[in-house]
Amino acid sequence: MDNLPGIVVAGASGRMGQMLVRTVLSSGKARLVGCLERPGHGWIGRDIGECLGGAAVGVLVTDDPLAALAKAQALLDFTAPAATVAFSGLCAQARAVHVIGTTGLEAGDIAAINRAAHHAVIVRAGNMSLGVNLLVRLTQKVAQALDADWDIEVVEAHHRRKVDAPSGTALMLGQAAADGRGVDLDAVRDAGRDGITGARRRGDIGFASIRGGDIVGEHEVIFAADGERIALRHVATDRAIFARGALKAALWGQGQKPGAYDMMDVLGL
Numbered sequence: 001m002d003n004l005p006g007i008v009v010a011g012a013s014g015r016m017g018q019m020l021v022r023t024v025l026s027s028g029k030a031r032l033v034g035c036l037e038r039p040g041h042g043w044i045g046r047d048i049g050e051c052l053g054g055a056a057v058g059v060l061v062t063d064d065p066l067a068a069l070a071k072a073q074a075l076l077d078f079t080a081p082a083a084t085v086a087f088s089g090l091c092a093q094a095r096a097v098h099v100i101g102t103t104g105l106e107a108g109d110i111a112a113i114n115r116a117a118h119h120a121v122i123v124r125a126g127n128m129s130l131g132v133n134l135l136v137r138l139t140q141k142v143a144q145a146l147d148a149d150w151d152i153e154v155v156e157a158h159h160r161r162k163v164d165a166p167s168g169t170a171l172m173l174g175q176a177a178a179d180g181r182g183v184d185l186d187a188v189r190d191a192g193r194d195g196i197t198g199a200r201r202r203g204d205i206g207f208a209s210i211r212g213g214d215i216v217g218e219h220e221v222i223f224a225a226d227g228e229r230i231a232l233r234h235v236a237t238d239r240a241i242f243a244r245g246a247l248k249a250a251l252w253g254q255g256q257k258p259g260a261y262d263m264m265d266v267l268g269l
């Protein structure tokens, strides 16, 4: 057991944080060695097993990332952009694999993360499930096969507490469609239609976001032409699929050269 990779979970009280803790503890493939929360959080100093309503597991929640990372081989980070950028620098110092699931990152955040990847292995993806990453590949292939007579729309639905839109997954799917078509996504991206928008521009890739209830995550890529339509769809019903992917990425990252990787690298897709 002692020779298994030691894992720290950031944002351990969050929806994904809790799922990541449970996944690591039950995996038999890694050891949970740390759990992080912000200073002042009510769980600081408490055993994470008890915080989750079970037996103590011997890991206290801390607000000291460097101390936690000193005994770890990987950090699983599904938190918020500012925290993730800070964690990328700390993982680089500790030479720990940084698995990033956080979405809503801006160009400057990604540039900072990529700088940290000169010193450590970073695996970042807006969606860590096998099914979505396969859908990304399928989207790229379908977009490559069709011309701009086929309008591409990405529709996503998530729970009412999600703070960013379009979702990270929707952006991955849009990027795959743009890559397949050989165009720059920024030049054709059409998100947030409202009011008199004018007719759809040929070649645009549209995004629409639904927020409500406890929807875990649903994504559809629609290719719509005159007289016919293709729809590629993924429905997540359990956050465990993301946590399993994140743990797989942390294990895969052990022994890799420093650099910025994604789930396609991990899954070999």
Ligand SMILES: NC(=O)C1=CN([C@@H]2O[C@H](COP(=O)(O)OP(=O)(O)OC[C@H]3O[C@@H](n4cnc5c(N)ncnc54)[C@H](OP(=O)(O)O)[C@@H]3O)[C@@H](O)[C@H]2O)C=CC1
Binding pocket: 010, 011, 012, 013, 014, 015, 016, 017, 036, 037, 038, 041, 078, 079, 080, 082, 083, 100, 101, 102, 103, 104, 125, 126, 127, 128, 129, 168, 242
């Ligand atoms: N890539 C993927 O496969 C997936 C990605 N996600 C993404 O993961 C992120 C988190 O989602 P979710 O779990 O639903 O969100 P939650 O809000 O439930 O959890 C985020 C957690 O991070 C904590 N946090 C924020 N800043 C810090 C900090 N500086 N230090 C320590 N902890 C911090 C929050 O604490 P506090 O409450 O105090 O702010 C909270 O506990 C989102 O960006 C989401 O889009 C989600 C699912 C799958």
Ligand SMILES: O=C(O)C1=N[C@H](C(=O)O)C[C@H](O)C1
Binding pocket: 103, 126, 127, 158, 159, 162, 166, 167, 168, 169, 170, 216, 217, 218
């Ligand atoms: O915030 C979420 O919940 C999710 N976020 C990711 C995204 O932005 O695509 C992945 C998943 O859909 C759940």
